Amino acid sequence: MSLLTVTDLVKTFGEGDTATRVLRGLNLTLEKGQMAALLGPSGSGKSTLLTILGTLMQPTSGAHVMLGVDLTTATDAEQTAFRNRHIGFVFQFHNLLPDFTALENVIFPTAIREGRETAAARRRGADLLTRMGLAERIDYPSTNLSGGQKQRVAVARALMNAPELVLADEPTGNLDRASALQVMELIGQINRDEGTTFLISTHDEKIAATCTRQIIVGDGQVTG
């Protein structure tokens, strides 16, 4: 059962002579529960594709449908609400809010939807951090955590609203080998246990090997 489909996706930056076409009629379907690695050389359009799939950017043309919703025609407010409810992000750099604790960072996506930090959100946030091996670090300021710990907090935050899709852009790019494998193991476990779909952009063949599907992007199109 397909979670999302993109058809003839085109993204062009700039205009006229300086225009750069990054995506050139890209087609892709992701099934629910897949754990897919997105591979390709730098400049192949991986990050642009993830940004469009995350509704953070509009394609120049083409169709982007997720959970039956045509996201190319949705308004900014509709896309924002959709992103909050159905999509989680893990970035290469953890991107935690520096003035907040680990738990506050994790429950952030739920709190902005609910308008406050509910007890239920705190419980789920604490559970997620415990699963990430950070039970002792729940109330730590995010700035006091190590790089690997921060990235695990970022994974917990991406899962907070139980999204159908988590987009991860080089999630282990800034981590040492041990921390990278630890993060990938956690992602694999969540994929297996909860059926969350992951699309992980990476240059690392070993990281890609932990995924159940490899999607290769080259010259703005899916090539394999």
Add this chain to the structure above:
Amino acid sequence: MLYALKIASRYLTASKAQTALLVLGVAVGVFIFIFMSALIGGLAEFILSRTAGDISHVTIEAEEIDPVLLLALPGEVLLAQETASETADLREAAGFIPLIEALPEVRAVSPQITGAGFLRRGTKVAQVTVTGLEAGRESAILNLDSYMVEGDARLRSGAVLLGRTLVDDMGLALGQTVVLQSADGVEVALTLTGIYQIGTGGGPDRRMAYVSLPTARTLFAMPQGLSRIEIKLFDLYAADAVTLRVEGLTGLPATSWTEDGAQLLEALKAQAQTGYFLKTFAMITIIIGVASALLLSTYRRRPEIGIMRAMGASRLFVVGVFVTQGALIGVLGGLSGAVLGYLALLPFPTRDAFRSGTLPMDITQGSYGLAITLTVIGAILASILPARAAARVDPVTAIGQ
């Protein structure tokens, strides 16, 4: 918007020194606003109490008696009679006093007999304007009591109150006897029971003599009637309306102080406008200060705003965070400034104790509530521009920074 409030407070507490400076800046603006309000208000109060506050706000005065017409015969000279020697009177006016006193706007009523006279002691003679006041109402209009430097303001029978300059010119001392002669030639011997000092030498301190109403009746040969009735109001700006009411009520000609005090009113209005300008500039300073600080904060927190947007925070939510920051700064700065202003005004004398030479600050006219309200509104308005800039942050480029 509880969560926006939490984030806004967290941002403010995260940079304590910066927030403290910002709140202090706003507080100083509010302090200036309150200080100026108290000064302008106090000054107006002081000027009014020293000018319009000591004069009659509505005056009922007898119309001038036309001089007797002297028909000129061929070869003879036509003479005009001087009005100063003739005392006009309001024969039935005394009966209206209870009616006037019953008006809610009226603070005090003073029936008077006035006329010209000469003060004589030995070979020294001075021309004076004599005012006969009713006992117990000596300070009803001009607060004579507050200007007494020797003796007291009570006008007993046979007593006279004179100004410091006139007393010095005549070489008089308290308790001495002087002769007061009216323009009609009637003489009475009076005892100096009080010396007042209103100004710096001229005017009332040199030319006025206050006597009791019965003494004035004797001097000016007025067994009944009055020369004028002076009325003091609670709100001197209501004088024009009360004048019409008094005229309607009594049928007597009445005059509002504003007819002669137009220049004073203009001056007070100009002074108030100066105050408005200064307060407006204080508010503009607050708005610019808050706006620039929040704009800097927006720029510094661009990556975080990008993260919030990526996590599904709406543009409205981002606007809410920054507007709430502005409101919090406004509340904190407004309250701090109001407290500072109040404390700074405490050492100044109260409005009832204003004296020449002291700064007439009126602590009750600090406009504290207005200052806080305007500051909060100003800070919220100031935060709208940074908030809109924050809401327009592109999450992709912001996160990539």
